[in-house]
Amino acid sequence: xxxxxQTPRNRITKTGKRIMLECSQTKGHDRMYWYRxxxxxxxxxxxxxxxxxxxxxxxxSDGYSVSRQAQAKFSLSLESAIPNQTALYFCATSATxxxxxxxxxGTRLSIx
Amino acid sequence: AQKVTQAQTEISVVEKEDVTLDCxxxxxxxxxxxxxxxxxxxxxxxxxxxxxxxDEQNEISGRYSWNFQKSTSSFNFTITASQVVDSAVYFCxxxxxxxGTSYGKLTFGQGTILTVHP
Numbered sequence: 766x767x768x769x770x771q772t773p774r775n776r777i778t779k780t781g782k783r784i785m786l787e788c789s790q791t792k793g794h795d796r797m798y799w800y801r802x803x804x805x806x807x808x809x810x811x812x813x814x815x816x817x818x819x820x821x822x823x824x825x826s827d828g829y830s831v832s833r834q835a836q837a838k839f840s841l842s843l844e845s846a847i848p849n850q851t852a853l854y855f856c857a858t859s860a861t862x863x864x865x866x867x868x869x870x871g872t873r874l875s876i877x
Numbered sequence: 878a879q880k881v882t883q884a885q886t887e888i889s890v891v892e893k894e895d896v897t898l899d900c901x902x903x904x905x906x907x908x909x910x911x912x913x914x915x916x917x918x919x920x921x922x923x924x925x926x927x928x929x930x931x932d933e934q935n936e937i938s939g940r941y942s943w944n945f946q947k948s949t950s951s952f953n954f955t956i957t958a959s960q961v962v963d964s965a966v967y968f969c970x971x972x973x974x975x976x977g978t979s980y981g982k983l984t985f986g987q988g989t990i991l992t993v994h995p
Contacts, residue, residue, distance in 0.1 A: 796981060805886070807968060807985035808922075815981065823982065855922065862981025863910045863929070863974060868922040 768792045771856050771869035779877050784843040786872050788856030797839040798866060799823075799831060802853040811854075814839055815862075846876045879904045879979050881971050883986035890959055891994050898954045898989045900969030906930075908974035911945065911952045912983065916966040928952065930974075959993045966990050 769790045778784055788797065795816045800808040800823075810823030812831040820833055828850060830842045843850055853873050857866040880903040890896045902911065913925040926936065928945050936943045940957045956963050969986040973979030 798983075805987055807881075807987045808983070809985075810982055813982060853920070857922075859981065863927075863972060865912060865924040865927050866983060867924065868914075870921045873920075 769856060769858055769867055769869040771854075771872050773872060774870065775873045777875045777877065778846055780847055782846050782876075784846050784874065786841045786854055786856075786874070788839045788841070788869060790837050790856075790858045792858050792860075792867060793836075794858035794860050794867075795836060796859045796862065797833065798857040798859075799829075799839070799841045800855045800857065801825060802855060802871075808855065811841065848876050850874065851876045879906075879909075879971050879973065879984040881969050881984050881986035883967075883969055883989050885989045886987070887990040887992070889992045889994065892961060893958050894993075895955060895957050896959050896991065896993075898956075898967050898969075898991065900952045900954065900986060902950050902952065902969070902971045904971060904973065904979070906973040906977045906979065909979075910972050910974070912970040912972075913943070913952075913954050914968045914970065916968065916988070918965070922968075925954075956991075959991075961993050961995055964991060964993045 772787045798813045799811040802808045809825050814820045814833045832840050855871050856869040859866045882901045909930045911928045915923045942955045944953045966988045968988045970983040
């Protein structure tokens with residue numbers, strides 16, 4: 766089984782819908798992250814959490830919210846999806862702030 | 878603010894050629910960490926290497942090597958004798974050390990698409 770699991774892997778939805786992307790990990794890491802990948806822009810940090818009680822905004826948090834339900838679970842929500850949120854979304858974990866981040870396989874989200 | 882620039886958007890080579898992917902970074906942190914990740918066509922992100930700013934030794938791992946030069950703020954990645962399986966998008970990334978605002982947050986470059994033709 767994958768250490769970092771994202772669900773769903775693919776999702777197509779309509780403008781205005783509420784969407785939740787889920788991430789769970791078995792690595793025992795405290796730190797979890799959500800990134801968005803757009804073609805030609807690399808990955809941009811949406812939100813990050815250094816432990817269950819610590820959640821922080823990243824570079825592009827507008828339009829998104831997160832919930833850290835447990836050490837192993839970190840979900841990303843789009844309250845009212847819009848087409849320019851169409852992208853590939855990655856969840857990642859790390860043991861400490863300077864250790865490599867380990868990524869899930871990504872969720873491809875299309876908003877029509 | 879941190880910045881990572883991968884000026885090469887796409888590189889195309891023929892199998893067995895050597896290829897170097899460039900990465901230039903900007904940071905105000907005195908201590909920081911640099912990373913390379915690989916994203917094959919299947920889409921997942923694979924960690925390749927981490928280098929800290931106080932260790933300028935170059936590193937070789939099989940056909941891969943990394944040249945870190947603090948004086949020019951560069952962390953270049955070379956693949957020797959490239960293979961078709963090396964075809965992927967390669968990302969360079971940067972994070973700051975503890976105590977700084979960028980601690981634990983990766984800043985990615987735009988990525989370089991490498992295509993290796995048979």
